[in-house]
Each structure stands twice: as structure tokens, then as C-alpha cells.
Amino acid sequence: MSDPTNDAGHLTIGGVDSLQLAEQFQTPLYVYDVSAIRDQIRAFKRVFEAQHxxxxxxxxxxxxxxxxxxxxxxxxxxxxxxxxxxxxxxxxxxxxxxxxxxxxxxxxxxxxxxxxxxxxxxxxxxxxxxxxxxxxxxxxxxxxxxxxxxxxxxxxxxxxxxxxxxxxxxxxxxxxxxxxxxxxxxxxxxxxxxxxxxxxxxxxxxxxxxxxxxxxxxxxxxxxxxxxxxxxxxxxxxxxxxxxxxxxxxxxxxxxxxxxxxxxxxxxxxxxxxxxxxxxxxxxxxxxxIVGPAGFQLYTVGSSKNVEGLRPYIAIDGGMGDNLRPALYQAEYEAVKADDPNAQPTQDVHLVGKYCESGDILINHAHLPAVQPGDVLAVKSCGAYGYSMASNYNRNPIPAVVFAENGQAKLVVRRQSYADLTQNDLSYD
Known part of the structure; x- marks a missing residue:
């Protein structure tokens, strides 16, 4: 099934352009399609009511x-x-x-x-x-x-x-x-x-x-x-x-x-x-x-590494600190380019994070079209256990959370600042 897009061909989440979300709220970013959450709750209720x-x-x-x-x-x-x-x-x-x-x-x-x-x-x-x-x-x-x-x-x-x-x-x-x-x-x-x-x-x-x-x-x-x-x-x-x-x-x-x-x-x-x-x-x-299929994570592409005979590495600006599941129990995901989510893949790469761990691999076999530094990638079905398990490993701030519904986006959790990282630290002087 193809991903929802707007007239520009960009991935939309809750009717909002994903590139607009990345620009307005920065990446890494958690985004939820709130209507999808509501629809699944209502679908569960209908089963009970039909069965009396x-x-x-x-x-x-x-x-x-x-x-x-x-x-x-x-x-x-x-x-x-x-x-x-x-x-x-x-x-x-x-x-x-x-x-x-x-x-x-x-x-x-x-x-x-x-x-x-x-x-x-x-x-x-x-x-x-x-x-x-x-x-x-x-x-x-x-x-x-x-x-x-x-x-x-x-x-x-x-x-x-x-x-x-x-x-x-x-x-x-x-x-x-x-x-x-x-x-x-x-x-x-x-x-x-x-x-x-x-x-x-x-x-x-x-x-x-x-x-x-x-x-x-x-x-x-x-x-x-x-x-x-x-x-x-x-x-x-x-x-x-x-x-x-x-x-x-x-x-x-x-x-x-x-x-x-x-x-x-x-x-x-x-x-x-x-x-x-x-x-x-x-x-x-x-x-x-309820929340898994409704959630997306948006990332910006950074560095890459190519060694002849080996699968290339493409790095994004998040990773195991905002989604621990792949490192914890080998969870698998799929990613698409936010500006063209239905583009045919042309490469099989390791999509990796920025954390200082060799196990910080978000998608081990990411099938992607050609990407460049600065491109925005959307990882799908990220609504469950990503934000819940997020950490400040390597002293990275936890990303913001945005709810999107009916073409409107609302910030519901602010991105942590560097100051947030030290607010509970006490001096030993």
C-alpha cells in the first residue's frame, strides 16, 4: 500500500507535510497521526458492541x-x-x-x-x-x-x-x-x-x-x-x-x-x-x-561510509537513544524518503545512528532510493516504545513529540535542551 502524499509528492502525517514538520520542529522528531489512534480505539469498541x-x-x-x-x-x-x-x-x-x-x-x-x-x-x-x-x-x-x-x-x-x-x-x-x-x-x-x-x-x-x-x-x-x-x-x-x-x-x-x-x-x-x-x-x-502504526520518526541524513564489497552505511541524526528496540531485541522497521515516500529503492544499506555503539543500527537492511546529506527520512510504525524507552545516552537530548490531525500540527512534548541534561546534576566543587 502506498504512503499518503500531498500535491508535492511529500509524505503526509495526519494531513501535514512531513518536510514541513521536520523544518518547523527539527529532527529527530516523533510524529503521531492522532486520527489513526482514534480509529483503532473505535474499531476495538465496535467488536465488543457487535458481540454484545x-x-x-x-x-x-x-x-x-x-x-x-x-x-x-x-x-x-x-x-x-x-x-x-x-x-x-x-x-x-x-x-x-x-x-x-x-x-x-x-x-x-x-x-x-x-x-x-x-x-x-x-x-x-x-x-x-x-x-x-x-x-x-x-x-x-x-x-x-x-x-x-x-x-x-x-x-x-x-x-x-x-x-x-x-x-x-x-x-x-x-x-x-x-x-x-x-x-x-x-x-x-x-x-x-x-x-x-x-x-x-x-x-x-x-x-x-x-x-x-x-x-x-x-x-x-x-x-x-x-x-x-x-x-x-x-x-x-x-x-x-x-x-x-x-x-x-x-x-x-x-x-x-x-x-x-x-x-x-x-x-x-x-x-x-x-x-x-x-x-x-x-x-x-x-x-x-493503538499507537504503533500511528507513529513516525523523522530523521535527517548525515554521513555515509562505502567500502567495496560491503553494504554501505548511511547515518542519521538519531538512533538507539530515541529508538532502542532494534538494539534491544532486533526489531525491524522500514524507512522512506519524506519527499518521495513511494520512490523505488535502489540500494540496500545499514541505516545507523549517531551513538557511540557498533550496535546502533536502526535498520540493518534499509532498502532506500539514493539519498544525500540533508535529506529527511521517515521511519514508519514507530509509535510504540520509541519515546517510552528513549534515553540521554551520550548526553543527547530526547526529541520532541508532535501530534498531527486534520492537517494541523501541535507540539505536545518539547525537545530537551542541553540545559535539561544537567538540571539534576550537582557540583562536586
Whole structure:
């Protein structure tokens, strides 16, 4: 499929000329097509409504967390989940309704849990026995208080994805293991504490998953867990949270099904389980599939290196500091020339960054037309985990973030300055 262009043939993002964006806001630059974000949230909702399920689409904000993003989620009546005190604080700064926030994490601190309780976070996803006990102690300080919780379980389902982003298998740092009986023990403890309102269970089997089989298997297993708890503990759940992890296309070789098709398979599977109680509300936690395809990174070409018999190197003005994923787990992307995104490639190059690491290779096989210093390149499907994982390695400032929608561009995160890099440094004189 060709990339959207304007009359000048330039790549457009949210109806805005990408070269105009690069000139106005400088590069490296994160740019989001906000309409694409809204469209995907609405597509998820339509599946639930067509299947007549109670539901929550909970944006997994670890994928991309800024005040502006939480504001868009609020405008779309989306829930969000957070995984740290910092994400929780950012959501609060966006005036996001705390009743629609879920707080995840495998090692929440006492400080973070106190902050969550003070803000009246809607749901805390309890990950382990330490947290279950700690949260119980904190609630006991206010005996009249109750707190909605979900228990995160590891159902023993291994998704076909990179080991670093596979989370549903038994050997995982996350959640209460099901097969060993730990999840059942946790449910008994939670139900014995009247200050806990156990809504149900949560599982997340991994990320960047292309096959529905893992979700079908996980849904069947989670349904069996709930049947068992209903029979043995006289417990009726109100929520089944099946997580997220729906894969997206990063390159032409990726061929994922539409993200909402995963949801349809999950709902049909759950309906077929003949539960001995009313169907619970189904919550999903998409992150990458909401913001990934909507995001672009713009870079300016600089130096190059050509050695006879070897693939050339072309360097851009960013790299692993603003997108760590290729160095971290060999993620792949595609890049196009912003002034002619549908130009046919004429060379296969290493597209590399400016950081002092040999592993700072953004795209190992970048198929590009001829480029010159000063040309602007757009890397596609960069909306998830680029900005979230950005660092100041080599004391490089983190780029700005721009939202583009309906032909208008708005700066939503300022580019860091050199002064920002030293604002927390203290003198040793």
C-alpha cells in the first residue's frame, strides 16, 4: 500500500507535510497521526458492541505515555493501564478519570501503592503474594475503604514471540502461577479480606503476536480457572482481562490480522465455554496496536561510509537513544524518503545512528532510493516504545513529540535542551 502524499509528492502525517514538520520542529522528531489512534480505539469498541459484551478497552500506556496521549484516551472514553508511579502521575496531570485506571507492575513499591490509593485508582492488578499482603496492610489503615483488584495469573501459554516480550508462560517474573496452585491460593486470600473487591483475573501472554491460537488457548484456560473458583470458592467474577499483545506490521514481510480480529476470536471462544454464571465483562489492554502504526520518526541524513564489497552505511541524526528496540531485541522497521515516500529503492544499506555503539543500527537492511546529506527520512510504525524507552545516552537530548490531525500540527512534548541534561546534576566543587 502506498504512503499518503500531498500535491508535492511529500509524505503526509495526519494531513501535514512531513518536510514541513521536520523544518518547523527539527529532527529527530516523533510524529503521531492522532486520527489513526482514534480509529483503532473505535474499531476495538465496535467488536465488543457487535458481540454484545460488556467491556473496557484499556490503553496500555507503557507503549507511549504523555499528558497529550492520556488526554486523547480520555476523549475516546478509553480506560488506561499504568505500570509505575510516573505513569500514574502523568495520567493524573492529564486529569484522566482515576476510576478508569488499572495499575499493573510486578514490584509496586509501598510509595506507589499509597499514591494509587490516594488518587482512588479504579483497579489494582495484584501480581504476587508480597503485594497482596502489602496492599492489605495499607487498606487496613482505613478500615472503611475497599479496593477493586484483579489477580494477574500466568496461564502457562507461551506466545510465539521474542523471549523478552513473552510473558504468559509459567517461567515468568509476572503473576501467580496457575498450574502449581499459587493462583488458587491467592484467590482464597483475596476473598478472605473484605477490603478487597476481587473483580476477576488478568493474564497477558506476550507482545507482537500474530496468531490467534495463543489467545484462544489462554481464554479457554482462564475460563476453566474461573469455573474452578466458582465451584470451589463460590466465587463469581465480573471481569476477565485478557491483556493485549496484538501484533502490527513493521515491515512488508509482516502480515498480521487486523487487531480487532483477535478480540472477536477471544469473545467467541469465551461465549463457547458454557460458564456456570453470566459472562463477565471482557477487558483488553492494547498498546502497540493503538499507537504503533500511528507513529513516525523523522530523521535527517548525515554521513555515509562505502567500502567495496560491503553494504554501505548511511547515518542519521538519531538512533538507539530515541529508538532502542532494534538494539534491544532486533526489531525491524522500514524507512522512506519524506519527499518521495513511494520512490523505488535502489540500494540496500545499514541505516545507523549517531551513538557511540557498533550496535546502533536502526535498520540493518534499509532498502532506500539514493539519498544525500540533508535529506529527511521517515521511519514508519514507530509509535510504540520509541519515546517510552528513549534515553540521554551520550548526553543527547530526547526529541520532541508532535501530534498531527486534520492537517494541523501541535507540539505536545518539547525537545530537551542541553540545559535539561544537567538540571539534576550537582557540583562536586
Amino acid at each position: 459484551f460488556n467491556y473496557a478497552v484499556s490503553y496500555a500506556s507503557k507503549a507511549f505515555a504523555t499528558i497529550a496521549m492520556y488526554q486523547v484516551a480520555k476523549q475516546e472514553a478509553c480506560h488506561v493501564d499504568v505500570v509505575s508511579g510516573g505513569e500514574l502521575y502523568t495520567a493524573a496531570q492529564a486529569d484522566f478519570p482515576m476510576a478508569d485506571v488499572s495499575f499493573h507492575g510486578n514490584n509496586k513499591s509501598e510509595k506507589e501503592l499509597r499514591e494509587a490509593l490516594a488518587l482512588k485508582v479504579g483497579t489494582i492488578v495484584v501480581d504476587n503474594f508480597y503485594e497482596l499482603q502489602l496492599l492489605g496492610h495499607l487498606l487496613a489503615e482505613t478500615p472503611e475503604r475497599t479496593q477493586n483488584i484483579l489477580l494477574r495469573v500466568t496461564p502457562g501459554i507461551s506466545a510465539h514471540t521474542h523471549a523478552y516480550i513473552s510473558t504468559g508462560q509459567t517461567d515468568s517474573k509476572f503473576g501467580f502461577d496457575v498450574d502449581s496452585g499459587l493462583a488458587f491460593k491467592a484467590a482464597k486470600l483475596a476473598l478472605a479480606n473484605p477490603q478487597f473487591n476481587l473483580l476477576g483475573i488478568h493474564a497477558h501472554i506476550g507482545s507482537q503476536i500474530f496468531d490467534v491460537a495463543g489467545f484462544i488457548g489462554a481464554t479457554q484456560k482462564l475460563a476453566n480457572i474461573l469455573k474452578d473458583w466458582h465451584e470451589q470458592l463460590d466465587y463469581t467474577p465480573s471481569v476477565l482481562n485478557v491483556g493485549g499483545g496484538f501484533g502490527i506490521a513493521y515491515t512488508k514481510d509482516d502480515d498480521p490480522i487486523p487487531a480487532e480480529d483477535f478480540v472477536e476470536a477471544i469473545l467467541k471462544t469465551l461465549r463457547a465455554q458454557n460458564l456456570p454464571f453470566d459472562l463477565p465483562a471482557v477487558w483488553i489492554e492494547p498498546g502497540r496496536s
